[in-house]
Amino acid sequence: MTQDLDKLQATGGVDLVQDTGLELMGPARSLRADALRRLRKNKLAIAGLVWIVIVVLVAITADLWVPRWLGDPVEIDSTTAAQRMLLGPSWEHPFGTDKLGRDIASRVVYGARVSLIVGVLAVAIMVLIGLVMGAIAAYYGGIWDSIIMRLADIFFAFPYILFAITLIAVLGRRGIENVFLAIGLLGWPSIARVFRSSVLSVKENEYVDAARALGASTWRILFRHILPNAVAPIIVYATMSIGGAILTEAALSFLGMGVQPPNPSWGNMLSDARAFMQSAPHMMLFPGLAILTTVLAFVLLGDGLRDALDVKMKE
Amino acid sequence: MAPLLEIDDFRLYFYTRDGVVKAVDGITFTLEEGETLGVVGESGSGKSVTALSIMRLVPEPPGKVVSGDIRFKGTSILGLSEKEQQRLRGNRIAMIFQDPMTSLNPVYRIGQQIAEPLRLHKNLSRKEAWEAAVELLKQVGIPQAEARARSYPHEFSGGMRQRAMIAMALACGPDILIADEPTTALDVTIQAQILELMQEIQQKTRSAIILITHDLGVVADMADHILVMYAGKAVEYGRAEDVFYDPLHPYTWGLLESIPRHDAETKQPLTPIKGQPPSLINLPAGCAFSPRCAYARPECSRVTPQLTEIEPGHYSACLFAYDREFIAQFENRVTQSEASEKVR
Numbered sequence: 074m075t076q077d078l079d080k081l082q083a084t085g086g087v088d089l090v091q092d093t094g095l096e097l098m099g100p101a102r103s104l105r106a107d108a109l110r111r112l113r114k115n116k117l118a119i120a121g122l123v124w125i126v127i128v129v130l131v132a133i134t135a136d137l138w139v140p141r142w143l144g145d146p147v148e149i150d151s152t153t154a155a156q157r158m159l160l161g162p163s164w165e166h167p168f169g170t171d172k173l174g175r176d177i178a179s180r181v182v183y184g185a186r187v188s189l190i191v192g193v194l195a196v197a198i199m200v201l202i203g204l205v206m207g208a209i210a211a212y213y214g215g216i217w218d219s220i221i222m223r224l225a226d227i228f229f230a231f232p233y234i235l236f237a238i239t240l241i242a243v244l245g246r247r248g249i250e251n252v253f254l255a256i257g258l259l260g261w262p263s264i265a266r267v268f269r270s271s272v273l274s275v276k277e278n279e280y281v282d283a284a285r286a287l288g289a290s291t292w293r294i295l296f297r298h299i300l301p302n303a304v305a306p307i308i309v310y311a312t313m314s315i316g317g318a319i320l321t322e323a324a325l326s327f328l329g330m331g332v333q334p335p336n337p338s339w340g341n342m343l344s345d346a347r348a349f350m351q352s353a354p355h356m357m358l359f360p361g362l363a364i365l366t367t368v369l370a371f372v373l374l375g376d377g378l379r380d381a382l383d384v385k386m387k388e
Numbered sequence: 389m390a391p392l393l394e395i396d397d398f399r400l401y402f403y404t405r406d407g408v409v410k411a412v413d414g415i416t417f418t419l420e421e422g423e424t425l426g427v428v429g430e431s432g433s434g435k436s437v438t439a440l441s442i443m444r445l446v447p448e449p450p451g452k453v454v455s456g457d458i459r460f461k462g463t464s465i466l467g468l469s470e471k472e473q474q475r476l477r478g479n480r481i482a483m484i485f486q487d488p489m490t491s492l493n494p495v496y497r498i499g500q501q502i503a504e505p506l507r508l509h510k511n512l513s514r515k516e517a518w519e520a521a522v523e524l525l526k527q528v529g530i531p532q533a534e535a536r537a538r539s540y541p542h543e544f545s546g547g548m549r550q551r552a553m554i555a556m557a558l559a560c561g562p563d564i565l566i567a568d569e570p571t572t573a574l575d576v577t578i579q580a581q582i583l584e585l586m587q588e589i590q591q592k593t594r595s596a597i598i599l600i601t602h603d604l605g606v607v608a609d610m611a612d613h614i615l616v617m618y619a620g621k622a623v624e625y626g627r628a629e630d631v632f633y634d635p636l637h638p639y640t641w642g643l644l645e646s647i648p649r650h651d652a653e654t655k656q657p658l659t660p661i662k663g664q665p666p667s668l669i670n671l672p673a674g675c676a677f678s679p680r681c682a683y684a685r686p687e688c689s690r691v692t693p694q695l696t697e698i699e700p701g702h703y704s705a706c707l708f709a710y711d712r713e714f715i716a717q718f719e720n721r722v723t724q725s726e727a728s729e730k731v732r
Contacts, residue, residue, distance in 0.1 A: 278490055279485050279486075279487055279490040279491045280490060280491050280492055280493040280494075282445060282485065282491075283483075283485055283491045283492070283493075283553070283556075284493070284504075285443075285445055285477065286443055286445060286477055286478060286482070286483040286485075287477065287478035287482075287504055287505045287508060287556065288473075288474040288475065288476070288477035288478035288479055288505065288508050288509060289474070289478075289504070289508060290474055291470075293508075298493055301495045302493070302494065302495055
């Protein structure tokens, strides 16, 4: 437990009152409480957060109600498929049906699962690699800095989607693992850059020298003193990157390199809808709206977090 | 027994793209238990680098120890491993930094930060360290210490933060406390309080203090010995009274003259030392102070003076420090009584 606390503290996570075993008496407000309060004032960011929560809840609970109410997202009922294909929105099928008579609402909901899993895991991978790379580059500097940053430059030099397609082709088109793996492996350089510059500026603070003067070890200084002060831009960037990763997944699936039919993903649904753009526009509309609103929600939340975490915005 | 701290002909240069910066160029002094040494000089005279060298906090590269030794209780600290250095820092040798506004980590509570050295060096549990931190806050004169320990740095004023920094430095009962311009960033009234606090604590703990400042007035009350630095070199060293009342180097004269006087009968402009400190890459030939020295003679730009003992325990690096007539020039301009007035 204590070790867990240490870990959480290193990331600036835990409210530090509890490990002193004392109740908070004074008006001392943590930076986190301050940030939350500022975030609450930002209506757009809250709207984004609410939408993300809705999408997450719907995706998590999908198995409980979606197949029963809306129909199976994958199975094709061959007996009725002919009458049910390409129907417009109705009470029975709120988002209409696709060319094989499957309920689009059901497919959009299951597509949300894919998008969220890919988005979150891809960003987790890129943050993990990016933080380590950025921290090493900034703290050790010199040759390490050069090697890591030139490597990042090489990654930047490749056209992103083409690089992702190539990587998936190499890893194999098996399922979503390779999709988030590819996005995560390709996304770390920007996180590393942001974190590097953040650490570089935090490193100059006198409290870092003060910590060394207290006899703290390099790792303690890096994780306990620099990281919590340098991580704010990463929180912001990571939130926005989830939106970006969802978009990339959609693009890859659209191109046939992501989630494979019959499994639904917002990207491959759009791809299916291309042929029916004029005859059944609802097929394109709803997955498109899902992508738009979800990506927008992450970007708005990220934007709000940036303002909320900015210490200079303090009233 | 070996003295607490010995610095022996210590030289530390920075190797930069523009050339070799001779930041500390041959400093020698000793520090005894409970003693206070005032290190005085302009910006860039090597005061802070000397302090950071004792803490082994000078980044290497670009810094490099060229010669000399620093011994703590007889053991050279230059040969210590990183781990051994960490055991010394904050534990036996502690440091107070110049700007209390930036020396505390904004994401942790004051109490936690004071507890940190105790957790690092004394293996105290979180709760014990916290209680000790509250006790330390009381000692440095923070009212309602229990509640204030829970505050974050941004809720403290500059003076309170410097008190917290002192509490942090004192947490492990260090043998040496290095204070690098501890009052420069504070109001004059708070300055006096902080200096008083340091003196009080020194009387209680018997730790030695190295007080670095560019203000002779600050060290006047506190220091037992004074080391005057110029361009990385010691130009004068001696007991505080000797340096104040019988200064033997024109640079020290300049520093003494530039202290604002409150007892002046008529309105007088301040007397600054003219010119700029020299570039530490291209030091002037001979005595580094000679281009700015109002008393310079032709020899000064040719012969490099060495710090020599002029009177028992009183050293000067002026070629003419032996010459009573030369020294008398200063005494004629400012009578001794006036000099002592200024200092008080």
